[in-house]
Amino acid sequence: MTDDNGKDYIEGMSGLWCTALGFGNERLAEAAARQIRDLSFYHGFNQKSHAPQIELAERLLGLAPVPMSKVFFANSGSEANDTAFKLVWYRSNAIGTPEKKKIIGRVKGYHGVTIAAASATGTPINHQAFDLPIDRSCTLTVPTMLVAQNLVKAKSNIQRVWPKISTPLLSRKARTPLWPLLQNPSWALAGF
Amino acid sequence: MAFIAEPVMGAGGVLTPPTSYFEKIQAVLNKHDVLMIADEVICGFGRTGNMWGSETYNIKPDIITCAKALSSGYIPISAVLINDTVYQLIAQQSAGLGSLGHGFTYSGHPVAASVALETLDIYEEMGLVETVQEISPVLQNGIRAFADHALVGETNGVGMLAVAELVSNKNTGEAFPSEKRVGPHLLDRALEHGLIVRALGDRIAFSPPLVISKVKIEEMFKRFGKALDDTKKWLETDQ
Ligand SMILES: Cc1ncc(COP(=O)(O)O)c(C=O)c1O
Numbered sequence: 307m308t309d310d311n312g313k314d315y316i317e318g319m320s321g322l323w324c325t326a327l328g329f330g331n332e333r334l335a336e337a338a339a340r341q342i343r344d345l346s347f348y349h350g351f352n353q354k355s356h357a358p359q360i361e362l363a364e365r366l367l368g369l370a371p372v373p374m375s376k377v378f379f380a381n382s383g384s385e386a387n388d389t390a391f392k393l394v395w396y397r398s399n400a401i402g403t404p405e406k407k408k409i410i411g412r413v414k415g416y417h418g419v420t421i422a423a424a425s426a427t428g429t430p431i432n433h434q435a436f437d438l439p440i441d442r443s444c445t446l447t448v449p450t451m452l453v454a455q456n457l458v459k460a461k462s463n464i465q466r467v468w469p470k471i472s473t474p475l476l477s478r479k480a481r482t483p484l485w486p487l488l489q490n491p492s493w494a495l496a497g498f
Numbered sequence: 499m500a501f502i503a504e505p506v507m508g509a510g511g512v513l514t515p516p517t518s519y520f521e522k523i524q525a526v527l528n529k530h531d532v533l534m535i536a537d538e539v540i541c542g543f544g545r546t547g548n549m550w551g552s553e554t555y556n557i558k559p560d561i562i563t564c565a566k567a568l569s570s571g572y573i574p575i576s577a578v579l580i581n582d583t584v585y586q587l588i589a590q591q592s593a594g595l596g597s598l599g600h601g602f603t604y605s606g607h608p609v610a611a612s613v614a615l616e617t618l619d620i621y622e623e624m625g626l627v628e629t630v631q632e633i634s635p636v637l638q639n640g641i642r643a644f645a646d647h648a649l650v651g652e653t654n655g656v657g658m659l660a661v662a663e664l665v666s667n668k669n670t671g672e673a674f675p676s677e678k679r680v681g682p683h684l685l686d687r688a689l690e691h692g693l694i695v696r697a698l699g700d701r702i703a704f705s706p707p708l709v710i711s712k713v714k715i716e717e718m719f720k721r722f723g724k725a726l727d728d729t730k731k732w733l734e735t736d737q
Contacts, residue, residue, distance in 0.1 A: 307694060313692065314692055315689070315692045315693060315694050316692060316693050316694065316706075316714060316717060316718045316721065317694045317706070317707070318693055318694055318695040318696075318704045318705070318706050318718050318722075319694060319695055319696045319703065319704065319705050319706070320571070320705050320706060320707050321571055322566070322571070323508060323539075323540045323545070323566055323567075323705045324566045324567065324570065324571025325570055325571045325572075325707050326543060326544065326545075326566075326567040326570045326571070326617075326621075326626075326707055326708045326709070327570040327617065327620060327707060327708070327709055328707040328709050328710070329707075331570065331572070331620070333616055333619075333620060334569075334570060334572045334613050334616055334617060334620075336616075337612045337613050337615070337616035338572070338573065338609055338612065338613050340612065341608050341609045341611075341612035341613075342609055344608075345608050346608070346609070347607065347608065347609075348608055349603060349604075349605070350601060350605050350606050351601060355606070356606075356608050356611075358606075358608045358611035358612045358615060359606035359608065359611045361611075361615055362577075362606070362611045362614050362615050362618075363577075363606075365615065365618050366564075366577055366579060367579070369549055369550075369618070370550075370562065370579055371548075371549065371550040371552045371553045371557075371559075371562075372552070372558050372559065372581065373581060373582070374562065374579040374580065374581050374582075375580060375581055375582035375584075375585040376579070376580050376585045377577050377578065377579050377580075378577065378578040378580070378600075378605070379575065379576070379577050379578075379602075379605045379606035379607075379610075379611070380575075380576045380577070380578065380602055380605060381574040381575060381576060381602060381604050381605075381607075381610070382565060382574055382576055383537070383539035383563065383565040383566065383576055385576060385602065386539070386563035386564070386565055386576035386577060386578050387502065387535075387537060387539075387563050389563075389578045389600065390500070390502070390535050390561045390563050390578050390580075391500070391502075392600060393561070393578070393580060393584065393588055393600075394499070394500040394533055394535075394561075396588055396591055396592075396598075397533075397584055397587045397588055397591070398499065399591060400587040400588065400590055400591035401587060403531075406499040406531075407499060408499050408500075409499075409500055409501075409502060410499070410500070410501040410502070410532070411501075411502055411503075412503055412507075414507055414510030414511065414513065415502070415503060415504060415507060415510060415537075416504070416507070416508060416509035416510055417502060417504075417537055417539075418539075426502050428510070429509075429510070
């Protein structure tokens with residue numbers, strides 16, 4: 307990276323965890339140019355699709371770490387997470403458990419800034435003055451992994467530590483569908 | 499109902515989970531029919547030393563979301579992968595309603611999809627996972643070498659993610675008061691030495707391109723060391 311005074315930098319963060327292949331990769335530039343010439347735009351509504359989209363979906367299914375069935379494309383991490391949550395809600399209605407719609411995130415977890423993704427995000431700055439989180443989501447967890455790590459190490463401590471962790475969670479208005487989860491001490495073991 | 503988690507928390511401070519963390523969580527999720535969503539936006543595509551963070555931490559997600567390195571960040575595109583059990587129920591519901599009323603104008607945009615495909619081609623040709631596994635020890639050993647520095651508390655990381663936490667007391671791990679803005683101060687010193695990193699509070703994060711060379715990583719940490727020393731001097735004279 308070079309700034310406007312010609313000073314050279316090492317980009318230690320790939321931008322925002324993005325540029326796995328570094329900057330200015332010619333092949334990616336070419337791929338974009340080629341596609342713009344070939345088919346500049348098409349959408350996926352009304353049973354339409356196009357080769358790059360189909361091929362990419364198949365490639366992703368081939369790479370997936372567990373068997374996956376379908377791929378939905380969006381434009382950002384936030385949109386992908388909002389989509390995932392909407393599909394979860396849709397599924398809840400399909401199986402006749404419309405009351406089970408909570409999205410459980412974690413303190414310090416980051417999932418984006420659209421309304422649902424920000425709600426599942428566990429940092430106050432992404433909630434404050436936006437009237438978030440929405441009531442269909444909540445964040446759980448003890449704040450540091452160190453606590454979780456110690457818990458995993460000292461299983462015998464669960465009984466002692468669990469009430470300390472669970473009290474603030476449970477007092478935060480018992481949200482019915484979450485009740486069995488919160489009561490389970492293995493959440494404490496897992497860092498909750 | 500669903501539980502969503504990043505295999506390694508990124509913006510939260512590069513926090514790696516304890517071993518067996520996700521296995522224990524998933525046992526409870528399965529028992530109560532809570533879906534597991536793996537947010538692979540940062541971890542996906544090699545970042546943790548496997549293709550997916552889910553592989554590194556033995557997560558068996560029902561849904562995966564990914565973005566960023568899917569196109570090496572060159573063009574906006576993200577994806578949601580769902581398993582067949584979830585899909586069948588959604589298909590059933592949408593058949594009843596006539597269609598699934600969800601989709602973006604730019605979903606699967608051909609230009610973005612082509613760039614993503616080319617990115618995946620390059621990953622395949624270079625042997626992405628092998629590349630990361632070969633180079634990542636340089637990053638991991640490099641960050642851990644700072645554990646001796648007076649300002650550094652925890653050093654941690656996995657694959658091509660690394661973090662060094664700045665602390666005011668090395669023995670107790672006590673943090674600096676946030677109004678002291680030690681992290682941001684270090685970032686400015688790093689810039690002077692030609693290094694761009696990120697401060698997540700006082701946790702300084704490294705997530706370089708996966709194709710970075712050993713020499714570049716060493717140079718990166720040399721610059722970080724200078725920024726650390728400058729910050730230490732500033733703290734000493736400031737007090
Ligand atoms: C783990 C994770 N999920 C989701 C997002 C949100 O992605 P976007 O900024 O593309 O909406 C980010 C962004 O940094 C992220 O790190």
